[in-house]
Amino acid sequence: MEPGLEPNRRRELLRAAARLFVEKGFAATTTRDIAEAVGMRAGSPFYHFRSKQELLKAAMIEGLDSGLVRLLAAVDGVADPEICLRVLVRTHLGNLLEDDCRSPMLIYESRALDAADRAEVAAAFDRYQAPWQATLEQLAAIGRIDSAGPPKRLLMFGMLNGCSHWFRPGGALSVDELAEAAAAFVLGPQPSAQ
Amino acid sequence: MEPGLEPNRRRELLRAAARLFVEKGFAATTTRDIAEAVGMRAGSPFYHFRSKQELLKAAMIEGLDSGLVRLLAAVDGVADPEICLRVLVRTHLGNLLEDDCRSPMLIYESRALDAADRAEVAAAFDRYQAPWQATLEQLAAIGRIDSAGPPKRLLMFGMLNGCSHWFRPGGALSVDELAEAAAAFVLGPQPSAQ
DNA sequence: TTATTAACCAAGCAAGCGCTTGGTTATTTT
DNA sequence: AAAATAACCAAGCGCTTGCTTGGTTAATAA
Numbered sequence: 001m002e003p004g005l006e007p008n009r010r011r012e013l014l015r016a017a018a019r020l021f022v023e024k025g026f027a028a029t030t031t032r033d034i035a036e037a038v039g040m041r042a043g044s045p046f047y048h049f050r051s052k053q054e055l056l057k058a059a060m061i062e063g064l065d066s067g068l069v070r071l072l073a074a075v076d077g078v079a080d081p082e083i084c085l086r087v088l089v090r091t092h093l094g095n096l097l098e099d100d101c102r103s104p105m106l107i108y109e110s111r112a113l114d115a116a117d118r119a120e121v122a123a124a125f126d127r128y129q130a131p132w133q134a135t136l137e138q139l140a141a142i143g144r145i146d147s148a149g150p151p152k153r154l155l156m157f158g159m160l161n162g163c164s165h166w167f168r169p170g171g172a173l174s175v176d177e178l179a180e181a182a183a184a185f186v187l188g189p190q191p192s193a194q
Numbered sequence: 195m196e197p198g199l200e201p202n203r204r205r206e207l208l209r210a211a212a213r214l215f216v217e218k219g220f221a222a223t224t225t226r227d228i229a230e231a232v233g234m235r236a237g238s239p240f241y242h243f244r245s246k247q248e249l250l251k252a253a254m255i256e257g258l259d260s261g262l263v264r265l266l267a268a269v270d271g272v273a274d275p276e277i278c279l280r281v282l283v284r285t286h287l288g289n290l291l292e293d294d295c296r297s298p299m300l301i302y303e304s305r306a307l308d309a310a311d312r313a314e315v316a317a318a319f320d321r322y323q324a325p326w327q328a329t330l331e332q333l334a335a336i337g338r339i340d341s342a343g344p345p346k347r348l349l350m351f352g353m354l355n356g357c358s359h360w361f362r363p364g365g366a367l368s369v370d371e372l373a374e375a376a377a378a379f380v381l382g383p384q385p386s387a388q
Numbered sequence: 389t390t391a392t393t394a395a396c397c398a399a400g401c402a403a404g405c406g407c408t409t410g411g412t413t414a415t416t417t418t
Numbered sequence: 419a420a421a422a423t424a425a426c427c428a429a430g431c432g433c434t435t436g437c438t439t440g441g442t443t444a445a446t447a448a
Binding site (some may be wrong): 392394396400407412414415 | 419420421422423424425426427428429430431432433434435436437438439440441442443444445446447448
């Protein structure tokens with residue numbers, strides 16, 4: 001139709017692909033599924049993307065980066081590291097459970113990519129993890145948690161992302177309550193003073 | 195070859211299927227992959243199982259049940275609920291990371307099954323969860339943890355199963371150390387006296 | 389107005405998929 | 419020795435898959 005200035009359909013494709021890849025898995029999702037989800041014919045997505053893997057890679061990287069933007073916007077100006085962690089947890093659960101793309105879950109489809117693409121995705125994930133690691137180190141520095149080693153961060157991410165397998169928004173538990181329970185898991189019980 | 199009394203090949207098929215399903219995902223694993231892994235030709239697995247889905251279902255249920263046997267054997271005779279939880283965590287991580295099947299991860303492939311099969315699998319998973327729930331309730335009863343609601347158990351399982359995505363045995367961190375770190379996550383800090 | 393280009397559709401191709409069918413082999417039973 | 423059975427193999431069938439190719443349409447540029 002119109003030339004140039006319309007990456008709308010490309011974005012639509014990415015959003016539909018992310019949703020379906022998370023919902024059914026990469027291998028179980030056909031490019032026809034994705035095309036149909038945005039009202040295209042079977043071959044048309046390949047005008048925008050060279051392969052199904054490239055669709056996945058783009059959905060992962062752009063999904064993680066836009067999630068990171070939300071993370072940074074949420075913690076902007078927050079000084080207290082404990083509050084900062086709570087905000088990170090809440091915002092991440094929003095990316096994971098409230099956005100219909102749920103793009104953070106896409107990292108678990110990395111195995112469908114080759115080594116080069118996987119490295120690009122890993123870099124995007126490192127960017128996403130950076131504010132978390134910084135906050136954990138601050139918490140360890142003030143003695144609020146005992147250590148900030150990688151296991152702690154990885155256990156935490158596993159716990160948070162695992163919610164995507166059982167939590168359904170609109171149920172008895174709200175995302176806010178869930179975020180509080182998850183943060184309490186990481187931070188331990190409230191210290192009485194200080 | 196011999197008739198009757200040899201379910202060995204069937205077991206071999208189930209173990210290979212579980213390993214490959216966890217490694218590559220259900221949809222990305224072909225029945226030819228599974229056949230080749232046990233030295234069979236493409237069509238031969240269908241002598242033992244009617245469909246690829248039935249292979250998955252059997253691998254899930256029998257994997258969970260044999261994992262449950264290990265759980266119950268490990269906590270047999272353990273009275274203290276805190277020690278009991280630590281043993282459950284350590285044994286589950288063994289099922290998840292040290293056994294080459296890693297069958298607990300198969301639950302995340304449930305979406306490949308129809309409703310009837312999924313119900314059978316859910317029943318097996320409930321059996322697996324039962325000793326955990328009992329232990330958590332005991333811990334809550336003595337005030338060792340604040341509550342034993344479903345979110346706590348689900349957050350915990352997410353954290354434990356998530357290890358399968360980043361932990362590799364033989365690395366710097368041992369499974370024993372990982373189990374301790376994970377248990378500390380659930381139990382919070384050590385209470386100074388009783 | 390004409391030419392160009394972006395964005396699609398219609399159709400189909402080769403490869404791979406789950407699964408079936410009919411035959412083969414070796415063991416066990418009679 | 420003969421019959422029966424369990425456990426496979428060889429071959430292939432129909433279908434789906436990711437992707438390609440050539441044409442079509444409408445908007446922009448010249």
